[in-house]
Amino acid sequence: MKRITVALAGNPNSGKTTLFNSLTGARQRVGNYPGVTVEWKEGIRRTPDAELHFVDLPGTYSLTAYSEEELVARNYLLGGGPDVVVDVVDASNLERNLYLTTELLELGLPVVVVLNMSDVAAAKGLEFDTTLLERRLGAPVVPAVSSRGVGLDDVLASVIAVAGHNGDRPPARVDFGREVEPRIERLVGTLATGSGVPAGQRRWHAVKLLERDHAVLRSFDDPAIAVQAEEAAAELDLDGADTSDVTISRQRYAYIDGICRGAVRGRALPGLDRTDRLDRIAMHPVWGVPIFLALMFVVFNLTFTLGDPLMTLMENGIGSLGVWIAGLWPAGSQSPLRSLLVDGVIGGVGGVLVFLPNILLLFLAIALLEGSGYMARAAFVMDRVMSRAGLHGKSFIPLLIGFGCTVPAIMATRTLETRRDRLITMLVLPLMSCGARLPIYALLIPAFFPQRWQGPVLWALYVTGIVLALVGARLLRRSLFRGETTPFLMELPPYRMPTALNLVSQMWTRGWLYVKKAGTIILGVSILLWALTSYPKPPAGWTPPADATPAPAAIAPAAGATAGLDGSSDAGPDAAAATAAEVEAAAAMAYSVAGRAGRLLEPILRPMGFDWRIGTALIGAFAAKEVFVAQLGIVFAVGNPDENAEALRARLRRHYDPLVGYCIMLFCLIATPCMSTVAVTRQESGSWRWAQFQFWGLTLLAWILTVLVFQGGRLAGIA
Amino acid sequence: MPLALIREGTKAVLRSIQGGRNLRGRLAALGLIPGAEVTVLRNGGNGPFVVAVNNARICIGRGMAMKIEVD
Numbered sequence: 001m002k003r004i005t006v007a008l009a010g011n012p013n014s015g016k017t018t019l020f021n022s023l024t025g026a027r028q029r030v031g032n033y034p035g036v037t038v039e040w041k042e043g044i045r046r047t048p049d050a051e052l053h054f055v056d057l058p059g060t061y062s063l064t065a066y067s068e069e070e071l072v073a074r075n076y077l078l079g080g081g082p083d084v085v086v087d088v089v090d091a092s093n094l095e096r097n098l099y100l101t102t103e104l105l106e107l108g109l110p111v112v113v114v115l116n117m118s119d120v121a122a123a124k125g126l127e128f129d130t131t132l133l134e135r136r137l138g139a140p141v142v143p144a145v146s147s148r149g150v151g152l153d154d155v156l157a158s159v160i161a162v163a164g165h166n167g168d169r170p171p172a173r174v175d176f177g178r179e180v181e182p183r184i185e186r187l188v189g190t191l192a193t194g195s196g197v198p199a200g201q202r203r204w205h206a207v208k209l210l211e212r213d214h215a216v217l218r219s220f221d222d223p224a225i226a227v228q229a230e231e232a233a234a235e236l237d238l239d240g241a242d243t244s245d246v247t248i249s250r251q252r253y254a255y256i257d258g259i260c261r262g263a264v265r266g267r268a269l270p271g272l273d274r275t276d277r278l279d280r281i282a283m284h285p286v287w288g289v290p291i292f293l294a295l296m297f298v299v300f301n302l303t304f305t306l307g308d309p310l311m312t313l314m315e316n317g318i319g320s321l322g323v324w325i326a327g328l329w330p331a332g333s334q335s336p337l338r339s340l341l342v343d344g345v346i347g348g349v350g351g352v353l354v355f356l357p358n359i360l361l362l363f364l365a366i367a368l369l370e371g372s373g374y375m376a377r378a379a380f381v382m383d384r385v386m387s388r389a390g391l392h393g394k395s396f397i398p399l400l401i402g403f404g405c406t407v408p409a410i411m412a413t414r415t416l417e418t419r420r421d422r423l424i425t426m427l428v429l430p431l432m433s434c435g436a437r438l439p440i441y442a443l444l445i446p447a448f449f450p451q452r453w454q455g456p457v458l459w460a461l462y463v464t465g466i467v468l469a470l471v472g473a474r475l476l477r478r479s480l481f482r483g484e485t486t487p488f489l490m491e492l493p494p495y496r497m498p499t500a501l502n503l504v505s506q507m508w509t510r511g512w513l514y515v516k517k518a519g520t521i522i523l524g525v526s527i528l529l530w531a532l533t534s535y536p537k538p539p540a541g542w543t544p545p546a547d548a549t550p551a552p553a554a555i556a557p558a559a560g561a562t563a564g565l566d567g568s569s570d571a572g573p574d575a576a577a578a579t580a581a582e583v584e585a586a587a588a589m590a591y592s593v594a595g596r597a598g599r600l601l602e603p604i605l606r607p608m609g610f611d612w613r614i615g616t617a618l619i620g621a622f623a624a625k626e627v628f629v630a631q632l633g634i635v636f637a638v639g640n641p642d643e644n645a646e647a648l649r650a651r652l653r654r655h656y657d658p659l660v661g662y663c664i665m666l667f668c669l670i671a672t673p674c675m676s677t678v679a680v681t682r683q684e685s686g687s688w689r690w691a692q693f694q695f696w697g698l699t700l701l702a703w704i705l706t707v708l709v710f711q712g713g714r715l716a717g718i719a
Numbered sequence: 720m721p722l723a724l725i726r727e728g729t730k731a732v733l734r735s736i737q738g739g740r741n742l743r744g745r746l747a748a749l750g751l752i753p754g755a756e757v758t759v760l761r762n763g764g765n766g767p768f769v770v771a772v773n774n775a776r777i778c779i780g781r782g783m784a785m786k787i788e789v790d
Contacts, residue, residue, distance in 0.1 A: 061748035066741065093774040096750040124774075212740055242753060245740055249747035250754060275776070276760060283767045380767055380778050487738075488780030489745060492769065 002050040004163045010088035012059030013493035015116040019146035020056040063103040067417040091121035108171030108200040111139040118143040125266040132263040176251040183232040211245040275494045288381040299365040310357030318350035348526020367506040371498025389470040390477025395425040402432030430673035431469035436625035447649035448661035525675040529623045538591035586637035594619045608706040609660040659713045671702030723784035731789035
């Protein structure tokens with residue numbers, strides 16, 4: 001069977017992804033383009049004659065690349081990857097959409113033009129003479145309504161037909177007029193000698209050089225080409241009424257005008273329609289922000305109310321898996337493999353996977369906001385607030401996702417156009433208190449604060465995170481990322497009902513990336529951290545230091561405890577009974593690398609009011625923030641803290657006071673992003689440098705602030 | 720005069736854009752080139768600045784709208 005690679009190109013909001021989903025259904029694969037962090041989506045469609053591999057390129061208005069996404073789309077097309085390019089154009093806005101089409105045709109790519117949303121255009125009174133358009137463009141033009149599956153068969157037939165006589169069509173020639181043409185010819189001549197540009201692409205490259213396209217200029221090693229290009233562009237600046245790039249864009253639109261003349265009848269006038277009326281509300285100067293915040297509130301509430309039962313289901317499922325695997329060994333087995341699988345792999349990876357239902361729901365809500373067209377409005381509404389912090393309006397969405405989980409939030413920074421905006425957002429993101437930090441607060445707040453203070457304390461923690469993130473972003477913008485802010489420029493797509501297929505597909509795509517992360521790097525670090533908290537094992541007869549284990553108040557005689565029998569300060573009247581196994585676990589933890597490191601760190605932790613136990617738990621929390629709670633459970637020998645939360649709280653109260661309790665939460669809020677965050681920051685920023693900067697920067701910030709709060713609190717006499 | 724000063728509901732023709740090549744290029748790909756006819760859809764004090772060009776709505780920052788000269 002013939003294999004055909006088809007690239008889907010088109011403007012943002014042209015319905016490209018809807019077409020991709022309709023054509024390929026569930027047979028999709030997602031990943032990243034090699035070396036960069038742009039999402040790569042491939043889907044397969046089988047017909048009786050061929051196997052079609054569709055690649056959904058990032059949306060782009062032209063082949064001049066302004067963002068990483070656009071650069072990826074362009075490089076893919078230039079690199080000769082696809083056999084056929086399906087160019088999806090929005091029929092209601094044909095002229096603008098044909099801007100990209102002409103560039104694709106100039107490259108000599110085998111193009112099929114899909115006149116998408118032709119129903120909407122027809123409703124607006126637009127009529128198309130597709131035969132005439134085909135003749136003028138020199139490429140098949142297929143009307144379709146991808147959201148309702150209309151015209152898909154025609155699209156497939158055209159793709160197969162075009163793939164059949166690949167290479168027959170010469171590149172289209174846009175006539176750029178008498179000022180531009182001689183300069184193009186000259187540069188084509190220059191490129192003909194040893195530049196390495198294929199003959200069919202020389203004209204397109206020459207035009208880009210005249211436009212002073214940075215990426216194209218940089219792609220040539222030969223400095224003579226840059227000199228000649230600049231010479232020609234400078235001449236054109238002087239000859240034309242405008243700079244060379246404007247002259248070229250004008251000529252391109254003039255050419256498009258010629259194509260549409262007589263082939264498009266009627267003119268859709270931008271009048272006040274439903275979209276404008278809705279925008280009056282959604283982008284209201286006063287109500288815009290409250291409306292957005294209210295919508296977000298609904299989204300988050302739904303995510304958690306609907307997600308929690310599912311999350312419990314996941315927890316139970318993962319828990320049962322752990323029990324089942326543990327059951328493969330005889331009871332009480334000390335097999336390292338069993339411990340590795342149950343405590344390391346299932347504990348670590350499972351702990352991350354548990355959030356999957358919530359994350360899928362959150363992605364679904366975001367897909368709904370994006371697909372309906374509201375996201376562009378939200379970006380505008382928030383731009384006013386965010387620009388004060390030196391961030392782009394679009395940064396708000398990742399920051400918001402950060403309340404759920406930092407990992408998908410960092411992935412969501414992909415929607416930001418400039419690398420600077422992406423990096424700033426990424427670096428401050430861990431300050432948004434994620435869902436995994438909630439178990440820490442849920443354990444500590446009731447332990448140290450009376451009922452009526454519990455809400456305000458939780459609120460204060462979240463607000464502290466938000467304020468630090470905004471201040472941090474502003475400081476970064478003023479120090480490391482100085483320079484002009486990206487001007488706000490964005491198309492407002494009409495409001496639409498997103499298709500169910502699009503919603504589900506987007507949810508799965510992003511969810512799958514999350515699962516993949518859990519299966520790879522997080523698996524590795526989980527195993528490492530498991531080893532740090534499990535080894536070395538204490539030798540038989542080792543007596544832990546007096547403060548390493550609480551006194552076992554009641555030990556079953558059959559248990560035969562070997563460690564931690566000497567009394568300690570824990571034997572208070574309210575001490576919950578620790579079993580011999582729990583005492584043993586606490587002792588083993590104290591003996592392990594993590595336990596020793598906790599002690600080693602004590603001098604640094606002291607100024608914050610922490611002892612080695614907190615230090616040990618913090619090391620474990622690097623795996624995932626909520627592991628902090630489990631680690632405390634082990635250190636304080638209460639076993640599973642989920643079941644014995646009250647016992648653990650009682651022990652915590654005996655060791656720490658409310659000020660220390662608050663400081664622990666403050667430190668956990670700010671410090672040391674979890675390993676998944678570090679890994680995904682490394683991946684999305686493209687360098688360990690930024691991941692390290694984030695890690696150490698936040699840890700230092702946390703230390704300074706916690707020391708200030710603790711010492712200040714002590715001075716103020718808070719015990 | 721700058722585009723930012725055009726009243727809501729009024730048509731104008733773009734004359735020139737003061738800005739870097741990047742900005743000009745981005746505007747051009749969106750259909751905002753000298754000679755293009757735009758309709759100002761929204762222009763209210765603190766609110767958004769939205770223009771219609773061809774059949775698309777483009778939201779522009781006010782600072783940018785000051786850099787676009789129209790007739």
